[in-house]
Amino acid sequence: MMATNAYVFTCSCAQKHNENRTKETKLHCKHTHVTRRNVTSLFLLASSPIQIHAQPVYAAESSILDMFRMTVPDQTVEEAENGIREHAMNLVQVKDLLELESWKEAQKELRKSSSYLKQDIYTIIQGKPGMERAQLRNLYSKLFNDVTGLDYAARDKDVPRVWKLYEDIVVTLDDILSKV
Numbered sequence: 001m002m003a004t005n006a007y008v009f010t011c012s013c014a015q016k017h018n019e020n021r022t023k024e025t026k027l028h029c030k031h032t033h034v035t036r037r038n039v040t041s042l043f044l045l046a047s048s049p050i051q052i053h054a055q056p057v058y059a060a061e062s063s064i065l066d067m068f069r070m071t072v073p074d075q076t077v078e079e080a081e082n083g084i085r086e087h088a089m090n091l092v093q094v095k096d097l098l099e100l101e102s103w104k105e106a107q108k109e110l111r112k113s114s115s116y117l118k119q120d121i122y123t124i125i126q127g128k129p130g131m132e133r134a135q136l137r138n139l140y141s142k143l144f145n146d147v148t149g150l151d152y153a154a155r156d157k158d159v160p161r162v163w164k165l166y167e168d169i170v171v172t173l174d175d176i177l178s179k180v
Contacts, residue, residue: 077127080120081180087117088173091147098162103154110154114147124180136179143172 090113097106121143125136150165 075119075123077124080123080127084117084120084124084180085177087113087120088177091117092170092173095166098154098166101157101159103157107151107154110147110151114144118144121176132179136176139172139176139179143169143176146172 091110094106094110094113097109118140121136121140125133125140128136146165146168150162150169153161153165
């Protein structure tokens with residue numbers, strides 16, 4: 001059994017007194033905004049295993065912000081352009097698994113290949129001039145919305161929808177590769 005510590009939050013406001021009541025009166029504070037959500041957040045923050053260092057993080061070191069970037073930290077546009085065709089082929093090869101109706105394996109391969117392709121396309125979009133970005137972003141959005149839809153259709157084993165989304169993905173990939 002886990003021991004728990006009780007934390008008491010007090011307020012410097014006065015209590016309401018009612019002489020007709022025999023039970024304890026509650027504190028009524030107008031200046032304190034302590035909620036269960038705030039207390040839970042504070043508890044989770046205090047008990048988290050993340051170590052906070054007083055030393056600054058230098059640019060040469062990897063930081064926690066690199067985990068949330070869409071691009072690979074050191075990937076250049078040329079590397080993304082070289083890798084995009086291979087990752088697009090891997091995405092298209094999911095067709096073999098879909099034909100065999102091995103849905104779980106198709107989902108795993110779809111997620112893996114689409115994540116690499118997503119990084120490559122995003123890096124290429126960031127390297128393009130501003131006028132060319134809008135059209136590529138629309139294609140990027142359509143492609144990965146269809147990939148997500150295909151993932152859900154494979155989960156639900158909805159065969160007609162799987163093939164419609166797969167065809168849409170192939171057409172969108174052709175459009176993207178022709179513009180890159």
